[in-house]
Amino acid sequence: MTDTMTFHKLIVLYMLSRVDFPLTRAQIGDFLTEREYTQFLALQQAIGELTEAGFVEVQPARNRTHLTITAEGRQTLGFFINQLNYSAREDVDQYLRDNNFKLRNEVSVWSDYTRNTSGEYEAHLVAKDRGSTLVDLTLCVPLEETASSICENWQLKNQEIYQYLVSELF
Numbered sequence: 001m002t003d004t005m006t007f008h009k010l011i012v013l014y015m016l017s018r019v020d021f022p023l024t025r026a027q028i029g030d031f032l033t034e035r036e037y038t039q040f041l042a043l044q045q046a047i048g049e050l051t052e053a054g055f056v057e058v059q060p061a062r063n064r065t066h067l068t069i070t071a072e073g074r075q076t077l078g079f080f081i082n083q084l085n086y087s088a089r090e091d092v093d094q095y096l097r098d099n100n101f102k103l104r105n106e107v108s109v110w111s112d113y114t115r116n117t118s119g120e121y122e123a124h125l126v127a128k129d130r131g132s133t134l135v136d137l138t139l140c141v142p143l144e145e146t147a148s149s150i151c152e153n154w155q156l157k158n159q160e161i162y163q164y165l166v167s168e169l170f
Helices: 002-017 025-034 040-052 071-083 086-108 144-169
Strands: 056-061 064-069 109-115 121-129 132-141
Touching (some): 002 025, 002 040, 002 071, 002 086, 025 064, 025 086, 040 056, 064 071, 086 109, 086 121, 121 144, 132 144
Antiparallel strands (some): 056 064, 121 132
C-alpha cells in the first residue's frame, strides 16, 4: 500500500509540476481513473496527505477545488522523480499535450456567489489567461437562484461576455 500511495502522490506532483496553471481534483482524477492508475478514494487520500505535508496548495472555488504544487512539492518531486517510471511520466505528458487547452480553460474561468451582510447575493465572476486576470466582476442580486444562474451562465458564456465588454468599452 505504501508503494501504491507513493506512486499516487508522485503522479499528482508530476502532473501539477508540468502545467503553469492549477488543475482541479476532478481533472487529475479523470486522468488517473481513466488509465486505471487509482480509484477515487485513494486519490483523495493522496491529495489530502500532499496538502497536509505542504506539497500541494488547495484553493476551493464553488464546486471545484484547484490544486497547485508548492516550492516544497517541487523540491520533493525532484528528490523522488526517479521512483515514477518513465511510461507513467510519458502518459502524463501526452495527456497534458492532448488536453492542455481544455484543462487550462476549465480552471481559467470560475464563479462563485456568497450572501453579503445586507442579505443580497454577490456573484463573483473571473476569467484568467496565463495567470493574468481578464475579467473580475462582482454582480449583486437579490435572489440566490439568480446568483446561481449567473455563475452557471458565466461558465458557458464568459468568452462572449468578455468580447462584448471589450467591444463596447474600447
